[in-house]
Amino acid sequence: MTTERTRVAIVGAGPAGLLLSHLLAQAGIDSIVLDSRSREEIEHTIRAGILEQGTVEILSSTGASDRVLTEGNRHDGIELRFAGAGHRIDFAELVGRGVWLYPQHEVLRDLIAVRLAAGADIRFGVTADRVEDAAGDRPRVVATDAAGEPLEIEAEIVVGADGSRSVVRAAVTGSQTGGYFREYPFAWFGILCEAPPSADELIYSNSPDGFALISQRSATVQRMYFQCDPEVDPESYSEEQLWEELQKRVPGTTLNEGPIFQRDVLRFRSFVAHELRRGRVALVGDAAHTVPPTGAKGMNLAVADVVVLERALRALLLEGDERLLDDYAETALHRIWKAQHFSWWMTSMLHVAPDASDFDRLRQLGELRSVVESEAGRRYLAEAYTGWPLEGLA
Numbered sequence: 001m002t003t004e005r006t007r008v009a010i011v012g013a014g015p016a017g018l019l020l021s022h023l024l025a026q027a028g029i030d031s032i033v034l035d036s037r038s039r040e041e042i043e044h045t046i047r048a049g050i051l052e053q054g055t056v057e058i059l060s061s062t063g064a065s066d067r068v069l070t071e072g073n074r075h076d077g078i079e080l081r082f083a084g085a086g087h088r089i090d091f092a093e094l095v096g097r098g099v100w101l102y103p104q105h106e107v108l109r110d111l112i113a114v115r116l117a118a119g120a121d122i123r124f125g126v127t128a129d130r131v132e133d134a135a136g137d138r139p140r141v142v143a144t145d146a147a148g149e150p151l152e153i154e155a156e157i158v159v160g161a162d163g164s165r166s167v168v169r170a171a172v173t174g175s176q177t178g179g180y181f182r183e184y185p186f187a188w189f190g191i192l193c194e195a196p197p198s199a200d201e202l203i204y205s206n207s208p209d210g211f212a213l214i215s216q217r218s219a220t221v222q223r224m225y226f227q228c229d230p231e232v233d234p235e236s237y238s239e240e241q242l243w244e245e246l247q248k249r250v251p252g253t254t255l256n257e258g259p260i261f262q263r264d265v266l267r268f269r270s271f272v273a274h275e276l277r278r279g280r281v282a283l284v285g286d287a288a289h290t291v292p293p294t295g296a297k298g299m300n301l302a303v304a305d306v307v308v309l310e311r312a313l314r315a316l317l318l319e320g321d322e323r324l325l326d327d328y329a330e331t332a333l334h335r336i337w338k339a340q341h342f343s344w345w346m347t348s349m350l351h352v353a354p355d356a357s358d359f360d361r362l363r364q365l366g367e368l369r370s371v372v373e374s375e376a377g378r379r380y381l382a383e384a385y386t387g388w389p390l391e392g393l394a
């Protein structure tokens with residue numbers, strides 16, 4: 001067994017792990033980042049697309065990504081559509097903030113390029129098996145490298161940034177599933193297609209046939225989702241059926257159709273780990289929590305956790321001050337539960353539950369009207385969607 005040493009061992013080269021290693025490096029703190037996947041796989045994973053204003057500010061101000069501002073598209077509002085009418089939520093007017101459409105894989109490409117150019121130690125194809133000595137001063141990640149050889153990394157701090165199926169979580173909570181959990185009776189069927197945008201801004205549509213989200217990726221590619229059964233086989237729909245499903249859920253808009261080159265089914269889960277830190281091991285991002293995608297919070301919440309944890313690690317590793325690390329879970333959980341609530345609220349307000357009664361359906365329309373007809377309602381949605389400021393966290 002080879003044992004290597006570093007200051008911070010980070011499991012997972014997703015947005016959370018890579019951004020943390022970038023910010024730590026700027027403070028002069030070395031880290032090793034492990035990921036079981038190859039660079040190629042990581043850079044081609046189609047996932048999140050909406051960045052909160054605070055996320056964009058962190059990425060651009062720290063040199064993690066210049067392209068987010070030059071190639072990302074700022075959006076100053078979204079449309080809520082229900083009962084045959086569209087209602088714009090004007091972020092700029094309501095809260096003076098916006099969001100950026102910039103796909104997660106582009107964020108990852110930028111972060112990997114910046115880290116490798118700075119000489120970072122990122123190990124692709126290395127799988128963490130478990131963490132040992134979490135409560136001690138020198139926790140260790142026990143891993144297997146790409147050739148199947150065992151490898152151990154000893155560090156002052158181990159960070160689990162290893163996504164929703166985190167193995168590091170077991171060292172923090174005592175089990176891989178230790179957390180508060182909710183599963184939803186529906187999923188999103190997501191497609192990518194080659195066609196120009198069907199609308200200038202995102203449309204969140206509540207229809208009697210279920211929810212649909214009309215979104216974009218670029219001038220030539222659209223990302224769209226519709227509510228489906230979680231057990232559905234993505235290959236069971238013909239392209240014609242997919243367009244039919246999408247089109248009937250956005251009456252009033254004619255969707256631009258084009259070849260569909262990717263399809264996936266995304267299950268809805270809400271999860272928050274019972275603990276975010278034990279001794280010298282901490283969790284960030286999807287390893288600590290997952291949210292249903294309706295509020296576009298997942299990647300943004302990962303970035304917010306990293307901002308809080310990086311500040312705590314700087315205080316600990318540069319000044320020997322452990323107080324911020326002691327506060328890490330409480331500080332991060334404040335935002336995590338607000339984001340959980342917002343994601344749950346958007347989901348329950350916009351989707352049709354399989355067992356919904358006429359009462360449920362009419363009450364839901366009343367809820368949507370309460371939001372769009374009240375400035376306070378629209379402002380809450382705008383504030384949460386564009387992201388609560390990160391200033392207090394940094």
Ligand SMILES: Cc1cc2nc3c(=O)[nH]c(=O)nc-3n(C[C@H](O)[C@H](O)[C@H](O)COP(=O)(O)OP(=O)(O)OC[C@H]3O[C@@H](n4cnc5c(N)ncnc54)[C@H](O)[C@@H]3O)c2cc1C
Nearest residue numbers: 012014015016036048049128162163285286296297298299
């Ligand atoms: C289809 C889809 C759409 C989404 N849309 C949005 C959206 O619009 N807005 C939004 O904000 N969020 C969205 N999300 C959520 C967002 O993608 C996640 O919240 C985000 O990726 C979390 O980042 P992370 O770094 O915590 O975890 P991840 O991105 O999951 O990264 C974890 C990394 O750890 C690695 N890893 C896992 N286990 C091990 C191990 N044992 N050893 C070594 N490496 C390991 C994985 O290979 C992975 O690279 C979406 C997610 C999906 C699936």
